Amino acid sequence: MEKKITEFLEKAKQELATCNALKPLNDLRVKFLGKQGELTAFLRSMKDVPNEDKPKIGQLINKARQEVEEKINELQRKLEEKVLEEKLSRQKVDITEPSKVPEKGEIHPLHKVFDKLIDCCVEMGFTVVTGPEIEYDYYNFEALNVPKDHPARDMQDTFFISDNILMRSQTSSVQVHAMETMKPPFRIVSPGRTYRADSDATHSPVFHQFEGLVVDENISMIDLKSMLTNLLSMLFGENTKVRFRPSYFPFTEPSVEVDATCPSCGGKGCKLCKGTGFMELLGAGMVNPKVLEMSGIDSKKYTGFAFGPGVDRLAMVVNKIPDLRMMFENDIKFLEQLK
Secondary structure, eight states: HHHHHHHHHHHHHHHHHHTTSOOOOOOOHHHHHHHHHHHHHHHHGGGEEEEEGGHHHHHHHHHHHHHHHHHHHHHHHHHHHHHHHHHHTTOOOTTOOSSSOOOOOOOEEEEEEEEHHHHOEEEEOEEEOOOSSEEEEHHTTTTOOTEEEEEEGGGTOOOSSSEEEESSSSSHHHHHHHHHHHSSSSSEEEEEEEOOOOOTTTTEEEEEEEEEEEEEOOOOHHHHHHHHHHHHHHHOOOOOOOOOOEEEEEEEEEEEEEEEETTTTTOOOOOOTTTEOOOOOOEEEEEOOHHHHHHHHTTTTOOOEEEEEHHHHHHHHTTTOOOOOGGGOOOOHHHHOOO
């Protein structure tokens, strides 16, 4: 047995010395150390070794296993380094030379939808207004008819910096600033980033809203539906149909959820719209008179409507993206598909 182990060790060293690729090396690992390997066979034959010789033979087998494992691991490291060097050599780029085919940058799919929404609204007479992303509680909640004890706050999972300062959870705060400083009549849209503690396939801690506000005399739900039908038709096509469903928001009364015919199937029903033919795209409603009064606007003379689509949601619909997070992973191959 002792002689066989010595012969095995010499043979293993010779075969490893001539191995020059990772696949043959793996084959040798299985041959020498695998469950059906030669060293395992020695262990199985220990039952035939006299008891007085078993400690010595066992020690020899363990030593042989250790030597073979070390040789294999060392050789594997060298071969892996060789493969990496060859790969780097093949992919070597002279960064001082101009690119053979210069690549042109593209606008991110999210900003394409932003730009389209802004163009459509500006065409209808809206002014673009922006505001701070770090906001006071008053502008984000209280001035929108959401006091500190209001249950609607629990729906937004807000990032608070202090008791009175937060990362805005909606761009509606910009509308409050506008109502305090602008004299009616006016039409504004407020695009921008917003923040909530939420993350899954359809939600992100950082997301984007595009909220609109119109304040004038004799504004009604008819004006709201007409404007949204025009906006969504510009975005998805002239045959787009819009429907309202009753809903609730503290800052609008009455409030509605707005559905539009699925841009993928044209209302026939498909996987994207789950067979309904319609997709829920945004919330809207008539501005609550209390919100107007808190911002210094005479609610007996003026009325208004507000609407707010999530731009991330629209971008997913337009580009048929199944997971919101894909837009923020900066995967060039994915983004190239959306050119």
